[in-house]
Amino acid sequence: xxxxxxxxxxxxxxxxxxxxxxxxxxxxxxxxxxxxxxxxxxxxxxxxxxxxxxxxxxxxxxxxxxxxxxxxxxxxxxxxxxxxxxxxxxxxxxxxxxxxxxxxxxxxxxxxxxx
Numbered sequence: 001x002x003x004x005x006x007x008x009x010x011x012x013x014x015x016x017x018x019x020x021x022x023x024x025x026x027x028x029x030x031x032x033x034x035x036x037x038x039x040x041x042x043x044x045x046x047x048x049x050x051x052x053x054x055x056x057x058x059x060x061x062x063x064x065x066x067x068x069x070x071x072x073x074x075x076x077x078x079x080x081x082x083x084x085x086x087x088x089x090x091x092x093x094x095x096x097x098x099x100x101x102x103x104x105x106x107x108x109x110x111x112x113x114x115x
Contacts, residue, residue, distance in 0.1 A: 002026045002097045002104040009093065009109030016113070017083045022095030022106055024076040033098040034071055034078040038091035038111075048093070049080060062088070085113045 008020035024031060035050025049069040051057040057069050068081040078095065090113050095106035 002028065002031065002099045004095045004097060004104060004106035006095045006106040006109050009111050011112045011114065012085050013115050014086060014113055016085050017081070018085065018111060020080040020082065020093055020095075020109060020111075022078050024078075024097050027099070028076045028097075030099045031076070031097045032100070035069060035096055036078070036080045037094045037096055037105075038089075039094070040091040043091075045094070050096075051078065082111070085111075087113045089113050 003025045004022055006020065006022045008018060010018065012018050020036065033050050033052045036048045037045050038048050039045040046060055048063055049057065049059045049067055051069050051071045059067060066084045069078065071078045089111060091111060092108045093111050094108045097104045
């Protein structure tokens with residue numbers, strides 16, 4: 001079992017930056033990947049970024065070049081740096097950990113990009 005605790009999120013103007021952080025606890029030795037999902041109102045959740053135990057990362061096309069995921073396996077943390085934010089980035093962002101084929105979710109944090 002894995003528990004996830006998130007921090008970050010808030011109201012940011014277009015072009016601004018924000019950093020989201022997540023810490024995993026519990027049976028963290030079973031984690032095979034960590035990352036971030038987001039869900040906007042009326043939309044399906046989408047995987048924004050993830051990184052595997054081997055260090056391979058991937059990003060959804062709209063955030064490539066703007067967002068950066070970083071994972072510290074020793075500390076069981078994963079961060080998401082959000083740069084050059086756009087209004088369409090507005091969503092609830094959820095930390096997740098893939099644990100023996102099952103996804104565990106954080107509580108979610110609201111990111112709003114607006115002038």
